[in-house]
Each structure stands twice: as structure tokens, then as C-alpha cells.
Amino acid sequence: MTQRTKFYHAGCAVCVDAERRFADALDPDRYDVEVVHLGEAPDRIAEAEAAGVKSVPAFVVDGHPYHINFGASLDDLKGGA
Amino acid sequence: MTQRTKFYHAGCAVCVDAERRFADALDPDRYDVEVVHLGEAPDRIAEAEAAGVKSVPAFVVDGHPYHINFGASLDDLKGGA
Numbered sequence: 001m002t003q004r005t006k007f008y009h010a011g012c013a014v015c016v017d018a019e020r021r022f023a024d025a026l027d028p029d030r031y032d033v034e035v036v037h038l039g040e041a042p043d044r045i046a047e048a049e050a051a052g053v054k055s056v057p058a059f060v061v062d063g064h065p066y067h068i069n070f071g072a073s074l075d076d077l078k079g080g081a
Numbered sequence: 082m083t084q085r086t087k088f089y090h091a092g093c094a095v096c097v098d099a100e101r102r103f104a105d106a107l108d109p110d111r112y113d114v115e116v117v118h119l120g121e122a123p124d125r126i127a128e129a130e131a132a133g134v135k136s137v138p139a140f141v142v143d144g145h146p147y148h149i150n151f152g153a154s155l156d157d158l159k160g161g162a
Contacts, residue, residue, distance in 0.1 A: 021142055027108040061102055069148050 002032040008048045009057040010039045014071035018057040022068060031061075038077050049074055083113040089129045090138040091120045095152035099138040103149060112142075119158050130155055 007023040009015030023033050038045050038056060048058070052065035055073045059066040088104040090096035104114050119126050119137060129139070133146035136154045140147040 017145070018147065021145070021147065022103075025108055025112060025142075026106050031106060061106075064098070064102070065150075066099065066102065067150050069146075 002028075002030055003062065005031045005033045006048075006051075006060045007033055007035045007057065008038055008044075008053055008060070009035070010072050010077055011037055012056070012071040014069050015057040018068040018071070022059070038074075042077070045074060045077055083109075083111055084143065086112045086114045087129075087132070087141045088114055088116045088138065089119055089125075089134055089141070090116070091153050091158055092118055093137070093152040095150050096138040099149040099152070103140070119155075123158070126155060126158055 005026065007019060009019055019035060023035055026033055036044055036048070038048060048060070051060045051063065053060065053067070053074060054065070055067050056071050056077070057068045059068070086107065088100060090100055100116060104116055107114055117125055117129070119129060129141070132141040132144065134141065134148070134155060135146070136148050137152045137158070138149045140149070
């Protein structure tokens, strides 16, 4: 059974690199990664925030947020939403 | 051919969780992860620093550093080394 994982990003260079590097690197037999572009789906910013995401790019695995380096803060995205 | 990847950490709670979550999640067919405990191998702090690592836990993949959340800064580790 694969584990549902979300990868939140906003299309910035840090995000795209982290996506290519990590979202594609997770073992497909165990992880089902949904990629969420918060710049294109600003309605899902609240969902990311509720999961504890403070900046993007970030994974949410099993309810835990994992921020990868620093691309942009959610507050900046909300400001631009 | 698997890609050599390093996971630097210092045994802190954030590090151990990130290791369990990510170091074990990378596709073993494509990634060969070496786990480096900088608390036990302080002589490798310089190596991590040279790869651009500023805090742990962090991956270095293909020469690029990926910091996962924030456990401890390398400066703190050096102070305690």
C-alpha cells in the first residue's frame, strides 16, 4: 500500500529543483506523491498551512511537514494570492 | 547505476525523524544513501560545509545541499565538536 504524500511548491527555481530531485526520487512502490502548485491553486494554501507548512517547497508525509531549503514563505504566497 | 547521496545529521529528534522519513524513502534502485552522523564524526563537518550544508539534517545529492526543516546549525556542531 503506497503512502499518500503531498509536495507543495510555487514554481520558483528552488521549488522546481527540489521537486525534480526529491518528489521524483521517492520510492514509487511506497510513496504516491501529489504535486500541488500553490501559485496555480491558491485555494489550497489554507490546506498546506493547516498541515504545518510555513514555506515552500515542502513535503507533507503522514501529516508531518518537511521544508526543503527555502523558496518562499506561505505569507508571501498569500500576499500574492 | 545508483546515485551516491549523503545524509548529514547530528542525531537530534528532527534529524532522526527526517532520516527515517526521507533517507529510507529514496528509491533504492536509483539512490545509494550514506548516512553521516556529524556528532560521531566531527572530522566530516568540513566536508559537509564544503558541500554547502549550513544546518542538519541535510541531504547532498549530485553536489546540491537540501536542508530538511531545521535541526541544528553546523556552527553549533562545530562549537560542540
